[in-house]
Amino acid sequence: MTKFSRQREAIKNQLSCRYDHPTAETLYSELKETIPNLSIATVYRNLKQLEEWGEVVAITTDGATRYDANTHPHSHFFCRSCGSVIDLDCDNSDILEIGRRAGIHGVEGCSSNFYGVCSDCCQSIRNEI
Amino acid sequence: MTKFSRQREAIKNQLSCRYDHPTAETLYSELKETIPNLSIATVYRNLKQLEEWGEVVAITTDGATRYDANTHPHSHFFCRSCGSVIDLDCDNSDILEIGRRAGIHGVEGCSSNFYGVCSDCCQSIRNEI
DNA sequence: CCAATAATGATAATGATTATCGTTATTGAT
DNA sequence: ATCAATAACGATAATCATTATCATTATTGG
Structure with missing residues (x-):
């Protein structure tokens, strides 16, 4: 208990x-x-x-x-420059569907990490030049 | 050098x-x-x-x-039961495209992990019953 | 209020990885 | 082939994130 x-x-x-x-x-x-x-x-x-x-x-x-704390299945964006992690508002079931079509049986869930440079960092890099 | x-x-x-x-x-x-x-x-x-x-x-x-050693962008399937990791033959660019459409700028790459029970484990679990 | 026990705080232990440092191996020049 | 410069090595200490242990504290139902 x-x-x-x-x-x-x-x-x-x-x-x-x-x-x-x-x-x-x-x-x-x-x-x-x-x-x-x-x-x-x-x-x-x-x-x-x-x-x-x-x-x-x-x-x-x-x-x-x-x-x-957001338990709704969703992906994250990782900024290579500042290290921040941002929620991505894309449908996780669409990604899951792609995995399911890959010929392997038993795909139940997925977790996708996207990478790049966030707009804030992109901006400050631009200002430095 | x-x-x-x-x-x-x-x-x-x-x-x-x-x-x-x-x-x-x-x-x-x-x-x-x-x-x-x-x-x-x-x-x-x-x-x-x-x-x-x-x-x-x-x-x-x-x-x-x-x-x-396979550096071609691809996803992996993780078996929850035996812990094996299997290459998934699905187009990574399709997943990347979903992330790019999520409204955040700067998405350059992605890495997706799929989860479930592999067919080998699924088979042996079935045999146990 | 009390007994049972879930949860805590402090800290030791673990597992994965990286840093350090003296030694060894590779390289390009003589 | 020899040599100096230095990349890479092996051994191991150190670090970092996380988990386990255990005596103490807090919550709960009776």
Whole structure:
């Protein structure tokens, strides 16, 4: 039986009101201001738990795992320049359909990462020249 | 100026004649049989180098990074049951196009991971019942 | 209020990867 | 062929992200 925990609620809430897909470490340092004795282990523990419950999704990257409170299947755009991660508003089922047509049986889900230089970075690079 | 290295050639060659997308550790233990004093650091070092040169691609997963000598843009299927990684023969440019239509500028590339239970595992699960 | 136990915080341990550094191998010039 | 310059190596320490352990604290239902 799962019990209430202030820490878990805070983690869930903190993630819900952000759109920058923070890492466990980022969430930890932010939450530490309101919950000073918070442990990094509690953040990892709860993010894992919430992921199992389908309340958050983990975004696997080459570095630290990032988290997203938006559980609707969607893709992400990774800026090669500033490292920001932006939600992509494209239909995930269309991508899944492409995978399903590839001749392999059993394709159930997909996760797509798109790469490039975001418009902000593109702008500042242009200004430097 | 880059110099010849037997180790790098062996790593590249070992990866080229396989289709199971091994990790650095897997390549290391296999290559150790022919190059007994090979160091794991050399494997990591060269895989990173080869990736920079565009001769191999790294496949980012939630566990250890896997490598692929097939540098033609393509997707992978991850079996949830046995953990195998299989090449998906679908057109990557079609997926890229979906991402490009999502309203964000600067989308240059993409990497899609598909998930499910492979036909081998699906078969053995069926046989157990 | 109390017993049962889920969840915590602190921290040790793990797994993957990278950095360091003294030694070895490759290279181009003599 | 020899030599100096330096790329690459092997061994291993260090780092980073994450998980496991465990004694303590908080929540819950009776």
